Amino acid sequence: MIQIRNLIKKFGERFAVDGISLHIKQGEIFGLLGPNGAGKTTMIRMLTMLTRPTAGMLSINGWQLPQDEQKVKQILGIVPQHFNLDADLTARENLELHGRLQHIPGEKRTKRILELLEYVELSERADDKVQNLSGGMKRRLMIARALLHEPQVLFLDEPTVGLDPQVRRRLWDLIRRMATDKLTVMLTTHYIEEAEFLCGRVAILEKGKLIALNSPAELCQRLGVYVVEWNVDEGRQTKFFHSREEAAAFAGTLTMTTTIRRSNLEDVFVELTGRKVVD
Amino acid sequence: MGWYAVYRREMLVLWKQIGRMGYVFSSIIFPFIYLFSFGLGLGDRVNVDGGYLPFLAKGIMGVTVMLNAFQQTAGSVSVGRLYFHDFRSVVLSPIAAWEVVLGLVLAGVMRGIIFGSLVFAIAWGAFDVGGLNSLAVAGLLLGSCCFAALGVAVGMLVNNPTDVSMINNFFITPMTFFGGSFFPLQNLPHWIAVIAQLSPIGTLNTLLRSNVWDSGAMWAAGTLIVLTVCFFSWSAWLYSRYSE
Numbered sequence: 001m002i003q004i005r006n007l008i009k010k011f012g013e014r015f016a017v018d019g020i021s022l023h024i025k026q027g028e029i030f031g032l033l034g035p036n037g038a039g040k041t042t043m044i045r046m047l048t049m050l051t052r053p054t055a056g057m058l059s060i061n062g063w064q065l066p067q068d069e070q071k072v073k074q075i076l077g078i079v080p081q082h083f084n085l086d087a088d089l090t091a092r093e094n095l096e097l098h099g100r101l102q103h104i105p106g107e108k109r110t111k112r113i114l115e116l117l118e119y120v121e122l123s124e125r126a127d128d129k130v131q132n133l134s135g136g137m138k139r140r141l142m143i144a145r146a147l148l149h150e151p152q153v154l155f156l157d158e159p160t161v162g163l164d165p166q167v168r169r170r171l172w173d174l175i176r177r178m179a180t181d182k183l184t185v186m187l188t189t190h191y192i193e194e195a196e197f198l199c200g201r202v203a204i205l206e207k208g209k210l211i212a213l214n215s216p217a218e219l220c221q222r223l224g225v226y227v228v229e230w231n232v233d234e235g236r237q238t239k240f241f242h243s244r245e246e247a248a249a250f251a252g253t254l255t256m257t258t259t260i261r262r263s264n265l266e267d268v269f270v271e272l273t274g275r276k277v278v279d
Numbered sequence: 280m281g282w283y284a285v286y287r288r289e290m291l292v293l294w295k296q297i298g299r300m301g302y303v304f305s306s307i308i309f310p311f312i313y314l315f316s317f318g319l320g321l322g323d324r325v326n327v328d329g330g331y332l333p334f335l336a337k338g339i340m341g342v343t344v345m346l347n348a349f350q351q352t353a354g355s356v357s358v359g360r361l362y363f364h365d366f367r368s369v370v371l372s373p374i375a376a377w378e379v380v381l382g383l384v385l386a387g388v389m390r391g392i393i394f395g396s397l398v399f400a401i402a403w404g405a406f407d408v409g410g411l412n413s414l415a416v417a418g419l420l421l422g423s424c425c426f427a428a429l430g431v432a433v434g435m436l437v438n439n440p441t442d443v444s445m446i447n448n449f450f451i452t453p454m455t456f457f458g459g460s461f462f463p464l465q466n467l468p469h470w471i472a473v474i475a476q477l478s479p480i481g482t483l484n485t486l487l488r489s490n491v492w493d494s495g496a497m498w499a500a501g502t503l504i505v506l507t508v509c510f511f512s513w514s515a516w517l518y519s520r521y522s523e
Contacts, residue, residue, distance in 0.1 A: 045523060048371060052522040073373035084364040086288070088295040097291065100284035101372035145368075 001026040001153065001184045002047065007056035009042050009208075016042040018208035019056075024186060026152075029179050031199035032188040033265065039208040040188035041081060044157045047186070048078050060153060074102070077151030079142045081158040081188075087131040091122055091141050094130060095148055102149035109148075116144040120174065136167035143174065154178065156187035160194060172197055192266045202265065206273050220263045223271055229259045238267065281374030285382025288369070289355065290389065303397075306351070310343040310398045317461050318406055327463055333409050336402035337487040338460035340415075341422060343398040345480055348391030348426035349433075349451060352383060353443045356434025376519040380431055380511060387427025388420065395419055414496055418486035421503035425479055428510035435517040454480040479506055 002024040009017040017039040024030045032040040045051035047058060049069055058065040060072050085094050092113060099109035117123045120140040125133060133141065139159065146154055159175065160168040168191075175198055179185055189195050195202050196216045204212040204219075212219055224240025226247035231237070240263060241247040251258040296302040317335055325331040359366030369379055396419070402408050411419075433446050457471060458480030464472040475481045482502045489496035 050367060050370060050521075050523050052520075070373045070375070073371060076371070078367075078371055080364065080367060082364055084367050086292060086365050087363070088292055093291060097284065097288045098368060098372075100287060101281070101368060101374065103281070103284075103373070 001028075001061060002186065003057070003059040004043075004047075005057040007043070007046065007058065008054045009039075009046060009051065010054045015208045017046070017053075020203075020205070020208075020210045022203060022210070022213070024184060026184050027179070027182065028201065029175070029185040029187070029199050031195040031202040032186065032205060033190065033192075033195050033202045033269070034188075034205035035190060037207075038205040040190075040205055041157055042208075043205075044078075044155050044186070044188055048076060048155055049073065074149070075152040077146030077149070077154040079139070079146045079154070079156045079159055081161060083135075083138050083142070085130045085138060085141060085145075088129065090127050090129055091117065091133065091137075092126045094141065095145055098145045099148055104149055112148055112150075116147055119147075120144045134167075136163055136170070139163065139167075139171060140174065143171075143178075147178065152182060153184045153186065156185065158188055158190070160189070160191065168194070192264055192269075196265055204265075204269055204272065211272050212268065216265050219265060219268045223263055223268055225263055227261055227263045227267060228254075229261070230254055230256050232256070238270075240267070240271075281372070282378040282381040282385070284372070285369055285374065285379050286385045287382075289383065289386030292355075293386065293390065297393075306347055306394050307343065307398050307401075309346065310339045310394075311401065313342065313461065314339050314398065314402055315405075318402075321462075322406075325462060332402075332406045334463075334488065335461065336399055336406065336408040337415060338484055339402065340395045340399040340419070341458075341480060341483045341487050342455050342460045344391040344395040344419060344422045344483070345426045345451065345454065347394040348387045348423045349430040350443070350447065351390045352387035352427045352430030353434040353437075353446070354440070355386075356383065356431055357437050357440045357443055360434070361438070361440055370521055376515045377511075379518055380428070380514045383431045384424060384427045384511060384514075387430050388423040391423030391427060392419055395423070412490065414489045414492065415487045417500060418483055418503075421486065421500060421507065422479075422483035424507045425483070425503045425510065428507050428514055429479075431514040432510055432517060435514060435521070454478050459484045477502075479503070482506075 004020060004022040007017055007020045008015065020043065032043055034040050042051060046053045049065060061075055063071050065072060095113045095116065096109065099113065104112065117126050120143055122137060122140060122144065125137060130138060156175065160171050163171065172194065175185065187198065199216065201213065201215050203210055224242050226241045226244050228239050228241065228247050228251045229236060239250060241250065247260050251260055314335065318332055322332060327334040356366060399411065433443060437443055457467065457475045458478055459475055460480065464475050467475065482499045486496055486499040486503065
């Protein structure tokens with residue numbers, strides 16, 4: 001569905017994306033994970049043609065970018081990181097305008113707007129100005145807008161950033177409901193639990209480079225499913241094990257207080273890069 | 280009909296803004312001040328064929344067209360691109376560059392016509408300035424097209440919304456005062472008069488104040504059309520190379 005080959009983006013002398021190659025299959029929920037400045041948003045912007053690559057090959061649904069730009073734009077839905085709704089307009093007006101920009105005919109447009117307002121649970125706020133909606137509602141409206149023209153690929157750039165945990169959970173449920181065989185979802189996040197909950201596979205980026213690519217479970221498996229943690233003067237120490245018994249046996253050899261838990265993507269990231277995702 | 284979607288979006292936002300009285304007032308405050316300060320202060324002291332007040336009213340209508348078609352369009356595009364990011368919804372849609380620019384320019388034309396007509400209506404109500412002939416209507420349309428197309432190009436070009444004010448300082452403000460809007464160009468030194476005459480606002484003023492479709496009016500209309508085509512092509516080229 002999405003083919004990326006040796007993609008490079010330079011801003012001046014700095015590499016924002018440095019030679020990344022990926023293949024994302026149809027129907028997959030694929031996560032781009034990494035700290036701020038890792039190159040996640042730049043990747044999404046290049047795939048959505050907001051930013052032109054310095055070098056490399058991009059193809060979506062067999063169409064090449066930028067040559068087939070207009071065809072590709074018809075099958076993409078995009079939820080950007082920052083709110084970019086028309087604040088003076090109502091939720092319905094925002095959807096109506098997007099429908100026109102996407103060439104959806106009148107009757108179908110009206111029907112889809114009603115369906116999607118229902119889907120994202122905003123029917124009762126349809127005629128409220130966007131400026132009067134909460135952050136979570138605006139994000140849901142942006143998702144409805146991205147789905148209006150029935151895209152085949154949906155890009156979600158930090159879809160839950162700045163939202164409280166309850167709202168974030170609701171959005172996760174919404175994103176999982178959207179993932180069908182037809183819709184390919186690519187999301188960027190620096191929330192570990194979001195990537196683990198939603199994504200079939202994740203790519204971990206750091207400083208524009210791809211440093212790991214696999215399912216969250218597989219990445220943890222390689223590292224060791226169980227972690228023993230203990231504190232020393234230099235800071236927190238960790239050691240990974242493939243079974244709980246091995247971890248418990250090791251913890252028994254230590255004289256200080258230890259914690260045994262399951263490993264997660266954060267551990268993978270720290271092991272690979274030496275720093276936390278949210279640094 | 281991709282252009283219509285872009286035009287409709289701009290218009291919908293404009294109508295919401297017009298609903299706020301402050302927006303309308305701020306769009307015509309400078310032309311309004313010019314009209315009454317020059318009209319009342321110099322009304323019977325400047326000798327112009329046909330009278331100074333009709334001359335001034337059409338000149339100020341031209342300034343209003345320029346300010347609104349250019350500034351509001353450049354502001355809408357640059358702020359949408361760089362601050363609110365709502366311009367991305369246009370960029371991400373499958374609409375050809377020329378259609379996007381056409382939609383934006385037509386919205387700018389509407390801004391120019393609405394506020395230019397409003398200021399002239401105020402002048403018509405307050406002073407004896409006569410009506411608008413076909414040349415003035417053509418000037419209103421062509422001037423709005425020219426300045427709106429320039430506004431799209433500038434809105435696409437700037438790296439900061441405040442850069443638009445730099446264009447105003449170096450381009451729009453000198454044209455406002457030296458473009459023949461407030462007094463006849465023959466009162467200026469010859470070289471300034473020639474530059475002013477050739478400027479977009481000087482050309483627009485020529486057309487607005489012409490009484491018949493003579494060679495001068497035809498030349499002015501042709502110049503505005505050529506400038507519109509140039510600015511339009513420039514805008515479409517900039518849009519087709521859009522990259523954040």
